[in-house]
Amino acid sequence: MYSESTQRVTQPETGSPEQTRQTVRTVRETAPRLKCIDAGSDYCPCHLAESGECIVCSVLRGEEQCSCDWTGACILAQNKWLLGHGVRRESREARIISREDVGQGTEVLRVAVTARMASQLTRPGSFVFVRGRPEACFDTPLAVISAFPGKQEIVLAYTRLGPKTKTLAACEDRLWLRGPYWNGILGHELMETVRNERVVLVLSGMAQVCGPNIARTLLRNGNRVSIIYGTRGYPFVAPYIQEVPAAYFVNLASQTGWREIRSLLTQVRPYCLFSGGNDEQHSRLRATMTELGLKPRLATSKTHKMCCGEGICGACVTVTNGVQIRTCKARLDPRD
Amino acid sequence: MSTIIIIGGGWAGCAAALAARRDTERHVILLERTDLLLGCGLAGGIMRNNGRHTAAEELRLLGAGELIEAADRVATHAGFDFPGHSHATLYSTSRMEPVVREVLQKRGIDLRFLSRVVNARARDGRVEAVQLADGSWLRGDMFIECTGSAGPMGNCVRFGNGCAMCMLRCPSFGPRVSLTARLGIQDHMGMRQDGAVGSLSGSCELRKDSLSPRLQRALEETGVSVTPLPKELVHRSMLGKKSCRQYALPDFADNIVLLDTGGHAKMMTPYFPIDRLRQVPGFERALYSHGSSVANSVRFLSRAPRDDSMRVRGAENLFCAGEKSGFFVGHTEAMATGTLAGYNAAALAENLPLMRFPTELACGDIIAAESEGLDQEDGLKQRYTFSGGIYFERMQKRGLYVMDTAEIRSRIRRLGLTGFFAAPHADAAA
Numbered sequence: 001m002y003s004e005s006t007q008r009v010t011q012p013e014t015g016s017p018e019q020t021r022q023t024v025r026t027v028r029e030t031a032p033r034l035k036c037i038d039a040g041s042d043y044c045p046c047h048l049a050e051s052g053e054c055i056v057c058s059v060l061r062g063e064e065q066c067s068c069d070w071t072g073a074c075i076l077a078q079n080k081w082l083l084g085h086g087v088r089r090e091s092r093e094a095r096i097i098s099r100e101d102v103g104q105g106t107e108v109l110r111v112a113v114t115a116r117m118a119s120q121l122t123r124p125g126s127f128v129f130v131r132g133r134p135e136a137c138f139d140t141p142l143a144v145i146s147a148f149p150g151k152q153e154i155v156l157a158y159t160r161l162g163p164k165t166k167t168l169a170a171c172e173d174r175l176w177l178r179g180p181y182w183n184g185i186l187g188h189e190l191m192e193t194v195r196n197e198r199v200v201l202v203l204s205g206m207a208q209v210c211g212p213n214i215a216r217t218l219l220r221n222g223n224r225v226s227i228i229y230g231t232r233g234y235p236f237v238a239p240y241i242q243e244v245p246a247a248y249f250v251n252l253a254s255q256t257g258w259r260e261i262r263s264l265l266t267q268v269r270p271y272c273l274f275s276g277g278n279d280e281q282h283s284r285l286r287a288t289m290t291e292l293g294l295k296p297r298l299a300t301s302k303t304h305k306m307c308c309g310e311g312i313c314g315a316c317v318t319v320t321n322g323v324q325i326r327t328c329k330a331r332l333d334p335r336d
Numbered sequence: 337m338s339t340i341i342i343i344g345g346g347w348a349g350c351a352a353a354l355a356a357r358r359d360t361e362r363h364v365i366l367l368e369r370t371d372l373l374l375g376c377g378l379a380g381g382i383m384r385n386n387g388r389h390t391a392a393e394e395l396r397l398l399g400a401g402e403l404i405e406a407a408d409r410v411a412t413h414a415g416f417d418f419p420g421h422s423h424a425t426l427y428s429t430s431r432m433e434p435v436v437r438e439v440l441q442k443r444g445i446d447l448r449f450l451s452r453v454v455n456a457r458a459r460d461g462r463v464e465a466v467q468l469a470d471g472s473w474l475r476g477d478m479f480i481e482c483t484g485s486a487g488p489m490g491n492c493v494r495f496g497n498g499c500a501m502c503m504l505r506c507p508s509f510g511p512r513v514s515l516t517a518r519l520g521i522q523d524h525m526g527m528r529q530d531g532a533v534g535s536l537s538g539s540c541e542l543r544k545d546s547l548s549p550r551l552q553r554a555l556e557e558t559g560v561s562v563t564p565l566p567k568e569l570v571h572r573s574m575l576g577k578k579s580c581r582q583y584a585l586p587d588f589a590d591n592i593v594l595l596d597t598g599g600h601a602k603m604m605t606p607y608f609p610i611d612r613l614r615q616v617p618g619f620e621r622a623l624y625s626h627g628s629s630v631a632n633s634v635r636f637l638s639r640a641p642r643d644d645s646m647r648v649r650g651a652e653n654l655f656c657a658g659e660k661s662g663f664f665v666g667h668t669e670a671m672a673t674g675t676l677a678g679y680n681a682a683a684l685a686e687n688l689p690l691m692r693f694p695t696e697l698a699c700g701d702i703i704a705a706e707s708e709g710l711d712q713e714d715g716l717k718q719r720y721t722f723s724g725g726i727y728f729e730r731m732q733k734r735g736l737y738v739m740d741t742a743e744i745r746s747r748i749r750r751l752g753l754t755g756f757f758a759a760p761h762a763d764a765a766a
Contacts, residue, residue: 033454059490065517066490069454069469071510074489077498333471 032323033069035331037125037183040072042087045079048311048329055311055329089310091131091139094177097153102236105160106206107169108145110153111177118154120180121147124191124214125302128179129309130156131164132171140164141306143184143209146240157209157236181309183327185210186334187299190272196222197271202261202285203237204230204252207276207301212240214274214299219243226268228261230277252281258288265292272297279303282334300334302327338685339363340678341466341474343453343515344482346375347403347667348658348674350436352480353445354402355678355757362682364445365476367468369452370509373440374433375484376633377667379503379541379626381432381597383407384414385424386582387722387731388668390738391698395668397741397748398699399758400675406435407667412598413559419587420724423739426559428598453483456515462652463519469510478653478681479515482674485526485659486537486635487512495534497631500607502537504633516640516660521650526636526663527716529576529584534634535719538580538665540607541600541625548618555596563592563619569612577606579635580665582724592616600625606632636663636719639710644703645690646677655681662706665721672699679757694751698736702727 034055038044045054054060056068057075068075078086097110111130113121121128121144131138145155158165168175185191191214199218203211208231218225225244229235230252238247248264251257265288273289275282275298282300289296304327307315311326318327320336340356342349345368357364372378383404384392392404408414410431415423440447455467456479465475486492488511489499499507506512516523528535544552554561575584583604587593592613593604610629613619640656641649648654657677658670672693680690693700705727706720720727731737738744748754 057490059494066488066494066511067513067517068488068490068511069513071469071507073507074493074499076490077493080493080498 032321033067034325035070036329037188037331038329039070039075043089044086045075045082045084046086046310049075049079050085053311055326089178089180091129091136091176091178093174096173096175102157103233106157106236107160108236109156109158111156111175112153113177115149115152117180118147118152119149121154122149122213122216123182124217125182125185125188125210126213127181127184128154128156128177129181130168130178131176132167132169134176138164138167139178139308140168141181141184141309144213145209145237146212155240157206159206183309183329183331184302185214185274185299186302186332187274188331189333190297190299191217191274194218194221194223194272198224198226198268199272199274200226200228200265200268200270201274202228202230202277202281203235204277204281207278208235208237210274210276210301211237215241215244226264226270228264230257230281252277258284261285262288262292265289265294269294272299274299276301298334304328337361337363338477338682339365339475340478340480340681340685341476342366342480342482342678343466344368344375344484344658344660345373345447346482346484346658347377347670348660348677349480349482350374350440351400351403351671351674352482352655352657352678352681353440354443355400355675356478356480356682357443357445358682358758360682362685365474366440366445366447367451367453367466367474368447368449369512370505371449372433373436376486376503376537377670378429378433379537379539380667381426381429381602382595382666382723383425383427383668385421385723387698387728387737388666389423390731390736390744391668391672391702391722393741393744394697394699394748395671395675397745397755398675398753399755400671402439403436403671404668406439407432410435412596416559418560418595419562419591419593420582420585424559426595426597430599450509452510452513453515454513456518458519458651461650463654466515478655478685480655480657480677480681481515481640481648481660482656482658482677483512483514483660484635485638486633491534491637492631492634495532495637496536496634500627500631500633502627502633514638515654516648516651516656517638519651519654521641521648523638523640524710524716526639529717530573534637535579536577536606536632536634538578538583538606539602539604540627540632542594542603543623543625544596544599544601546621546623547601548620551594551601551618555594555601559596561594562587563594563616565590565592565616569615574605579719580721581719581726582665582721582728584725592619635659639663644692644707645680646673647680647690653681653684662703663719664702664706665719666723669702669721673703675757676703694753696747696751698722698731701731701734701736705730
């Protein structure tokens with residue numbers, strides 16, 4: 001049986017074997033109570049539940065105690081009702097409606113999907129796996145810039161970098177698409193529950209693709225949203241966030257740019273922030289918030305390596321306090 | 337001034353809050369997972385039946401009668417009999433909660449709703465803080481766990497027939513978390529008479545206006561209706577599943593017993609398939625008001641180890657009350673254990689001796705009986721209530737079942753405990 005999560009990653013304290021057996025508990029016994037991005041969706045219970053590795057339900061993991069922290073329909077009950085598994089996400093062929101070269105090797109694609117798929121991709125952090133060839137190993141995760149259930153299409157962007165994205169460039173008018181997935185950001189809780197506050201989005205590089213879905217969610221919940229673009233050249237997601245009147249352009253590679261960000265944050269005094277960019281940008285923004293006496297409420301784009309999206313392949317696993325966490329499934333807080 | 341944190345706003349938690357606060361400046365915080373107080377008491381209502389009358393009067397005379405009196409004030413029926421039970425009072429489940437909320441607010445209890453506790457932190461055997469579902473930590477000096485014994489939903493799936501959409505509303509407000517378990521203290525799991533784990537709640541609610549006019553009239557006038565079941569519908573096995581042993585009598589299997597709790601008709605059986613129910617005269621159009629006809633909540637899954645002052649064994653400043661503290665059934669029982677836990681948490685915070693209810697009182701004897709019973713054969717299958725079953729028998733044998741309030745008053749006076757819980761801290765530890 002596949003049981004990597006039961007192995008302790010850190011070295012147990014040394015002691016006699018007798019003692020060790022009694023005092024060192026396996027990770028499975030001390031598993032942190034994680035939240036799962038798919039819990040309660042059509043796709044729950046998933047492959048992990050089937051193999052006794054559900055990150056939420058301790059009973060499905062084979063533990064004695066029922067001690068999850070999930071507010072919603074019980075996954076164990078769902079498992080019974082659904083005879084062991086929910087809906088499975090499978091790759092389907094999808095038509096590319098249009099391609100637009102936006103410079104720097106980046107292309108924006110409009111792809112035809114079902115209305116249902118589109119409506120499930122309006123959530124912050126939505127992404128899909130696409131590939132230009134039938135072979136499965138070419139899947140690449142792409143964030144959904146915008147989804148239009150009425151028009152039955154979604155907008156994606158990719159930059160030609162390696163073998164997988166090159167197949168996207170080479171495919172003509174069809175690709176294989178698998179979704180919906182939602183765990184493309186850290187801090188859903190914050191972005192989806194904040195109401196009637198001031199929020200600032202700082203978007204740079206490829207991570208700007210997270211911006212539109214988040215901005216729309218924030219606006220729907222009565223927040224006032226300001227956007228700071230830190231990209232070189234024109235931000236290609238801007239046409240998809242026309243609802244936000246105020247946008248600022250700064251150069252994040254310069255001290256001047258960061259001074260401007262400071263003064264903007266001083267003016268706006270946002271309740272929370274979304275940082276779409278690299279790890280350095282996240283930590284610098286967090287530090288700036290703390291300096292300005294703002295609570296460091298920060299949601300971020302994800303910089304973990306995403307590969308299968310189902311918690312199976314292990315590419316995205318990070319180790320926190322000696323516990324392996326599948327970051328494609330676990331709803332983590334940026335602080336974790 | 338010390339901070340006392342109570343986890344769980346059912347009857348036990350409410351009683352604990354009042355006893356801990358009294359007329360002091362103590363900061364008493366009551367954390368409740370849902371948006372309402374009373375927990376299972378929202379579906380309850382039965383007071384003062386059999387020995388509960390004695391216990392209710394004891395609590396009143398001990399100075400801890402606020403909740404008893406509140407329940408009396410919103411009674412739909414008082415002093416009526418139903419099979420195996422005499423002089424019962426039913427409070428209106430529709431009117432009870434706001435009244436209790438007001439009592440607690442007036443007494444300056446810091447009520448915090450939608451505040452589900454998910455974890456606890458301890459050092460050197462002392463609980464330092466509890467963690468809420470939003471991740472924040474709340475520090476306190478004393479803690480009282482009144483989280484009950486049902487849920488999370490997975491337990492109802494494993495040991496029952498799935499989620500019954502009961503009053504606990506786990507899917508909306510999140511699962512109950514056993515704090516003792518989080519602290520590594522081993523809870524006891526109750527068993528059913530038939531050997532299965534846990535036991536089902538003993539009653540469910542029907543919509544009163546879905547019953548025949550004749551039944552409705554009977555309920556309004558007398559508070560109770562007893563409808564004989566056709567032979568083919570009698571299932572005695574149901575009795576073995578009940579938490580409430582006092583209602584596990586043949587009468588309750590051979591008849592449908594309904595009680596009038598105001599908005600609903602309380603049906604004294606865990607559940608009843610609706611197509612069969614509708615074969616019974618008067619129930620042709622019956623509907624459930626909440627819950628379902630195929631299941632009920634599974635309870636008694638986590639009794640904390642404790643001493644008779646309600647302090648949890650293995651944690652210096654953690655107390656417990658209600659179903660968390662023993663295989664107790666009922667509101668009156670929860671108020672008794674809650675009052676004691678609340679008083680003792682406050683006493684410990686001020687380095688005063690802890691108190692136990694003397695066993696000359698029903699309130700003390702039931703706690704002692706439950707503690708003793710745990711180690712006996714089949715101990716996990718027993719339930720304790722003033723209103724029936726093994727404890728009511730013992731109560732009668734020991735002469736503790738008294739209907740005469742004057743007699744109870746003089747007993748309490750002899751013990752020197754008149755108004756004990758209402759008074760400022762006396763140095764009297766019984």
